Amino acid sequence: MANAKVKVHVKKGDLVQVITGKDAGKKGKVIEVIPAKNRVVVEKVNIVKKHSKPSQALPQGGIQEKEAPIDASNVLIFCATCDRPVRIGHKFLEDGKKVRVCKKCGQILD
Numbered sequence: 001m002a003n004a005k006v007k008v009h010v011k012k013g014d015l016v017q018v019i020t021g022k023d024a025g026k027k028g029k030v031i032e033v034i035p036a037k038n039r040v041v042v043e044k045v046n047i048v049k050k051h052s053k054p055s056q057a058l059p060q061g062g063i064q065e066k067e068a069p070i071d072a073s074n075v076l077i078f079c080a081t082c083d084r085p086v087r088i089g090h091k092f093l094e095d096g097k098k099v100r101v102c103k104k105c106g107q108i109l110d
Helices: none
Strands: 015-018 027-034 039-042 047-052 062-067 075-079 084-086 088-092 098-102
Touching: 015 039, 075 098
Parallel strands: none
Antiparallel strands: 015 027, 015 075, 027 039, 047 062, 075 084, 088 098
């Protein structure tokens, strides 16, 4: 599975809500999608501390906080019209374009 192409249900820029884990209930925007590992990085979610030695770029060194990836199965897309996290479906428009839709209200999410 190292070279397998995996589909992830979220895209960069989507508003998502974490549904399980230590950050359950938090909402944020997807910063990065890592399809090879089925993981996503969400802003202000899963914050970890990274200790860094002094370097040219950071002369004082220290401890930085950054977002770490979480499994894509732990997030759901947040529908603005339903005002809740929802599962998504796919639908073809009249012009043949494939779009993602909310399973609850049918709102187009793309």
